Amino acid sequence: MKRRVFFLSDHTGLTVEAMGRALLSQFEQLEFQARRWPFLDSPDKVSAAAARIKQLSAGDQARPLVFSSFVDSDSRKRLDDSGALVLDFFASYTGVLEQELHAGVCATTGMQHGIGQREHYDARIRAVNFALANDDGGAGRDYAAADRVLLGVSRSGKTPTCLYLGMQFGILAANYPITDDDLQRDWNQLPVLDFRDKLFGLTINPVQLQRIRQERRPGSVYASLPQCRHEVAETEALFQRFRIPYADTTAMSVEEIAASILHQGGLESRVGC
Amino acid sequence: MKRRVFFLSDHTGLTVEAMGRALLSQFEQLEFQARRWPFLDSPDKVSAAAARIKQLSAGDQARPLVFSSFVDSDSRKRLDDSGALVLDFFASYTGVLEQELHAGVCATTGMQHGIGQREHYDARIRAVNFALANDDGGAGRDYAAADRVLLGVSRSGKTPTCLYLGMQFGILAANYPITDDDLQRDWNQLPVLDFRDKLFGLTINPVQLQRIRQERRPGSVYASLPQCRHEVAETEALFQRFRIPYADTTAMSVEEIAASILHQGGLESRVGC
Numbered sequence: 001m002k003r004r005v006f007f008l009s010d011h012t013g014l015t016v017e018a019m020g021r022a023l024l025s026q027f028e029q030l031e032f033q034a035r036r037w038p039f040l041d042s043p044d045k046v047s048a049a050a051a052r053i054k055q056l057s058a059g060d061q062a063r064p065l066v067f068s069s070f071v072d073s074d075s076r077k078r079l080d081d082s083g084a085l086v087l088d089f090f091a092s093y094t095g096v097l098e099q100e101l102h103a104g105v106c107a108t109t110g111m112q113h114g115i116g117q118r119e120h121y122d123a124r125i126r127a128v129n130f131a132l133a134n135d136d137g138g139a140g141r142d143y144a145a146a147d148r149v150l151l152g153v154s155r156s157g158k159t160p161t162c163l164y165l166g167m168q169f170g171i172l173a174a175n176y177p178i179t180d181d182d183l184q185r186d187w188n189q190l191p192v193l194d195f196r197d198k199l200f201g202l203t204i205n206p207v208q209l210q211r212i213r214q215e216r217r218p219g220s221v222y223a224s225l226p227q228c229r230h231e232v233a234e235t236e237a238l239f240q241r242f243r244i245p246y247a248d249t250t251a252m253s254v255e256e257i258a259a260s261i262l263h264q265g266g267l268e269s270r271v272g273c
Numbered sequence: 274m275k276r277r278v279f280f281l282s283d284h285t286g287l288t289v290e291a292m293g294r295a296l297l298s299q300f301e302q303l304e305f306q307a308r309r310w311p312f313l314d315s316p317d318k319v320s321a322a323a324a325r326i327k328q329l330s331a332g333d334q335a336r337p338l339v340f341s342s343f344v345d346s347d348s349r350k351r352l353d354d355s356g357a358l359v360l361d362f363f364a365s366y367t368g369v370l371e372q373e374l375h376a377g378v379c380a381t382t383g384m385q386h387g388i389g390q391r392e393h394y395d396a397r398i399r400a401v402n403f404a405l406a407n408d409d410g411g412a413g414r415d416y417a418a419a420d421r422v423l424l425g426v427s428r429s430g431k432t433p434t435c436l437y438l439g440m441q442f443g444i445l446a447a448n449y450p451i452t453d454d455d456l457q458r459d460w461n462q463l464p465v466l467d468f469r470d471k472l473f474g475l476t477i478n479p480v481q482l483q484r485i486r487q488e489r490r491p492g493s494v495y496a497s498l499p500q501c502r503h504e505v506a507e508t509e510a511l512f513q514r515f516r517i518p519y520a521d522t523t524a525m526s527v528e529e530i531a532a533s534i535l536h537q538g539g540l541e542s543r544v545g546c
Contacts, residue, residue, distance in 0.1 A: 003374070012532035014441070015291040019342075022288050023366055026344060026378035036542070038532050065373070069292075071299060085373050087366055093296055100338070100358050101276070105299040121526055128433045132405075160401045163436055167527065168287070253394055254440065259285035259311050269309070 004057050004064035005034040006084070008049060010071060013038035016089060020067035032065075046075040050082035057083065071105065120170070120271040127166030127173075127270070134174035135159055143195045146174040148261060151192065151239075152202035153178050153231045154222075155212045157249045157257060161202065164258045170270030171262070180227075183234040193242060200261050201239040201246030206232045208250050277330050277337035278307040279357070281322060283344060286311035289362060293340035305338075319348040323355035330356065344378065393443070393544040400439030400446070400543070407447035408432055416468045419447040421534060424465065424512075425475035426451050426504045427495075428485045430522045430530060434475065437531045443543030444535070453500075456507040466515060473534050474512040474519030479505045481523050 005024065007017040013036045024032055040046050057064045066084040070076045070091075079086045094105050134141045136159060143149050148165065150158045154177055162173035176192045192199070206228040213223035221227055239246045245264050249257050262269070278297065280290040286309045297305055313319050330337045339357040343349045343364075352359045367378050407414045409432060416422050421438065423431045427450055435446035449465045465472070479501040486496035494500055512519045518537050522530050535542070 012528050014528055014532065015288075015295050018288040019292050019362060022342065023363065023370060026363075026367060027370065027374055027376050028379045030374060030376055038536055065370075069295065085369075087369065089292060089362070090296065090299075092365055093360055094299060096358075096360065097296060097300065097338075101300055101303060103300050103303055106301045124527065125430075125433055128436065132432070157398075159405070160398055160440065163401065164440060167433065167437060167440065254397065255285050255287055259287065263311055 002031040002033040007036040008068040010041045016069040043074045046078040053082040123170035127170045130172045131162040131166045147172045150175040156202040205250040275304040275306040280309040281341040283314045289342040316347045319351040326355040396443040400443045403445045404435040404439045420445045423448040429475040429477045472517045478523040
């Protein structure tokens with residue numbers, strides 16, 4: 001029997017869901033059945049949600065869990081009728097923070113992604129467009145303007161990582177796909193090495209790479225295990241020879257790869273507080 | 274004097290930063306100076322961070338704030354020496370959850386994005402690739418396979434939203450750019466209307482649209498205010514005539530747009546617990 005979990009928010013609910021999942025992931029041995037209900041931006045909507053939670057979990061062996069982040073205390077109160085164990089992130093901390101900061105909260109919902117963030121929005125969109133324009137095969141890649149240039153064999157995760165770096169941090173990330181031709185020429189002649197201080201390499205387990213490439217071009221040399229092994233081994237040798245920092249992405253999420261790249265290079269997000 | 278804030282984590286720190294910023298955004302009248310220090314995955318690294326925080330804030334008028342999420346209680350203890358007000362999200366809730374779930378936490382760092390999530394990773398990458406392949410101007414867009422097809426004029430935010438829907442939720446999102454040619458023909462003939470139940474429209478304030486287009490093609494008809502007004506008005510008329518749900522993205526973040534699209538259509542994320 002999976003324990004029922006709800007992530008409730010007056011806004012997108014993305015943050016409360018991420019934090020709730022992080023907490024639940026510590027209980028590896030248990031299984032959960034989770035849903036996110038966003039945009040509950042009035043006490044009446046919260047009451048309706050509470051009634052629905054009560055109804056859905058009526059036959060459950062254990063009460064459901066609710067993770068929430070309601071700015072409005074009246075909304076939080078409405079959850080008392082849900083029959084759930086309610087953990088509200090805002091309720092737990094706003095009091096402490098009010099005391100520490102000698103200031104009251106402005107009970108406006110959805111401040112965290114609001115209209116005041118226009119420059120951040122623009123910076124992020126610009127960075128996503130930069131990643132798209134400077135992706136694999138893009139003509140005239142603008143490495144000079146990039147904050148980071150990712151290197152790696154085809155299907156090692158460069159494109160999603162560049163997009164994530166742009167979307168989340170406003171970082172301008174280009175990428176350079178290392179081809180078999182590159183590996184066979186004199187490495188000193190690789191033009192991308194002119195940007196040594198911006199380079200970051202991605203590598204991947206050859207078996208995993210083969211699996212991914214098989215989906216794309218089944219039965220091709222490109223997707224064969226010997227080819228994958230060869231490309232990965234040579235690429236890692238290249239990273240080592242030129243002291244290019246790199247990460248093995250085999251067991252990493254896009255978030256982890258992106259955060260590692262920032263951390264390794266001491267780069268700061270361009271979209272802060 | 275901006276209050277100093279640190280987001281500390283044994284892992285990427287993205288979740289603790291998002292939650293910390295959401296809390297601080299309620300204190301609109303105050304200014305903060307925030308940094309994220311990720312990958313503090315041993316008590317010694319945490320001690321070093323605590324010492325650095327103490328040093329940096331030595332001359333400050335008020336103690337710094339630390340938001341953290343350490344699975345390991347020894348690491349949490351090391352923060353006592355930082356001189357900061359420490360709010361640890363895991364410390365506050367794991368006890369309550371252990372009691373409720375009759376289970377102990379497995380003190381493994383970084384579970385939330387870990388290796389067990391391989392299918393989720395694959396689903397997300399597949400969805401990002403789908404968004405790229407089915408973006409503006411992509412030949413042979415596969416609307417039949419899409420979960421959602423976004424409609425809107427050029428520069429209304431379709432591409433970043435599709436990428437975000439893929440990256441965050443594993444949702445297959447394609448897009449159809451509405452051109453002036455489309456607006457001048459018989460709307461009933463628009464092929465994308467064959468996918469009525471998947472459509473979602475994006476609109477935008479014409480002045481904002483003009484500003485964005487000016488950056489791209491300064492002085493062009495495309496970027497002129499009359500042209501922007503015309504395209505936006507006609508597109509909104511089209512959405513209304515065919516009862517296509519739509520959102521005005523002018524003051525919305527990518528997260529908000531994406532969450533609204535899911536919510537409106539009752540779509541669930543493909544990458545859950």
